[in-house]
Amino acid sequence: MPAPPAQLNPATPAGLSEVILRLLAKEPDQRYQSAEGLAYDLAQIQRLGRAPDQLGERDFPLRLVPPSRLVGRDAEIAVLPGA
Numbered sequence: 001m002p003a004p005p006a007q008l009n010p011a012t013p014a015g016l017s018e019v020i021l022r023l024l025a026k027e028p029d030q031r032y033q034s035a036e037g038l039a040y041d042l043a044q045i046q047r048l049g050r051a052p053d054q055l056g057e058r059d060f061p062l063r064l065v066p067p068s069r070l071v072g073r074d075a076e077i078a079v080l081p082g083a
Contacts (some may be wrong), residue, residue: 001026015051016042022055028068033061 002024006017019041025031032038037059044052070077 013045013050015045015048018051018055019045032056033059033065036060 001021004017005012005020006014019038023031023038032041037056040058041052041055
């Protein structure tokens with residue numbers, strides 16, 4: 001994970017730093033799923049002067065997306081390379 005932008009540049013607001021880290025998250029499921037969710041969080045930061053208590057509170061994908069990792073499907077995953 002990269003260093004928080006607020007740590008690299010103290011002039012960066014902490015809330016904006018949190019949003020940037022969420023945008024750069026390694027797992028796609030942990031990133032913003034919609035522009036509306038990102039816009040809402042940025043508006044909250046501007047209104048409150050800090051990050052909301054929970055980022056992504058109004059971030060919903062436009063369509064249902066399967067999880068990026070398959071859990072409990074080891075046997076099925078092992079068959080895939082041979083298919």
